[in-house]
Amino acid sequence: QVQLIESGGGLVQAGGSLRLSCAASGRTFSNYAVGWFRQPPGKEREFVASINWSRGDTDYATSVKGRFTISRNLGKNTVDLQMNSLEPEDTAVYYCAASPRGRAVTSSFGYDYWGQGTQVTVSS
Numbered sequence: 001q002v003q004l005i006e007s008g009g010g011l012v013q014a015g016g017s018l019r020l021s022c023a024a025s026g027r028t029f030s031n032y033a034v035g036w037f038r039q040p041p042g043k044e045r046e047f048v049a050s051i052n053w054s055r056g057d058t059d060y061a062t063s064v065k066g067r068f069t070i071s072r073n074l075g076k077n078t079v080d081l082q083m084n085s086l087e088p089e090d091t092a093v094y095y096c097a098a099s100p101r102g103r104a105v106t107s108s109f110g111y112d113y114w115g116q117g118t119q120v121t122v123s124s
Contacts, residue, residue: 002024002025002026002027002100003025004022004023004025004097004098004113004114004115005022005023005116006022006094006117007021008020008021008118009094009118009120011123012120012121013122013123014088014122015086016086016122017082017083017086018086018120019081019082020083020094020118020120021073021080022034022078022080022081022096022115023078028077029072030053030054031054031100031102032100032102033051033052033053033101033103033104034053034070034096034099035048035049035050035051035096035110035111036048036049036050036070036081036094036095036097037095038094038095039092039095039117040091041091045108046061048064048068049069049081050070051070051071051072051104052102052103052104053072056072057104058070058104059104063089064083067084067085067086068084081094083120086120088123089122090122091121093120094118094119094120095116096115097114098112098113099111099113
């Protein structure tokens with residue numbers, strides 16, 4: 001069992017930045033794929049970004065491309081999501097997800113483990 005712990009959420013004004021971090025309790029992310037998803041109020045969960053830990057390949061939702069960056073922190077064994085130029089539409093609970101199969105996909109069904117989520121609120 002892999003426990004994922006997200007951190008870094010909060011309240012920020014439009015145009016500001018936040019950095020989210022996802023850590024795995026009790027193991028490394030080696031050979032895993034890690035994704036970030038979000039669920040805006042009253043909406044379904046949606047893909048944000050993903051990374052293959054071994055190769056470092058990344059993928060982004062169109063809505064965040066150019067503003068968000070997903071990356072590996074090898075020293076801390078975390079997957080981070082740097083969010084810049086935040087917009088009120090980015091307000092959501094953000095979830096970290098991981099798959100031991102190593103293939104980063106955009107569907108939430110491709111991930112076995114999920115964190116509890118962290119709230120990101122962007123005020124206008």
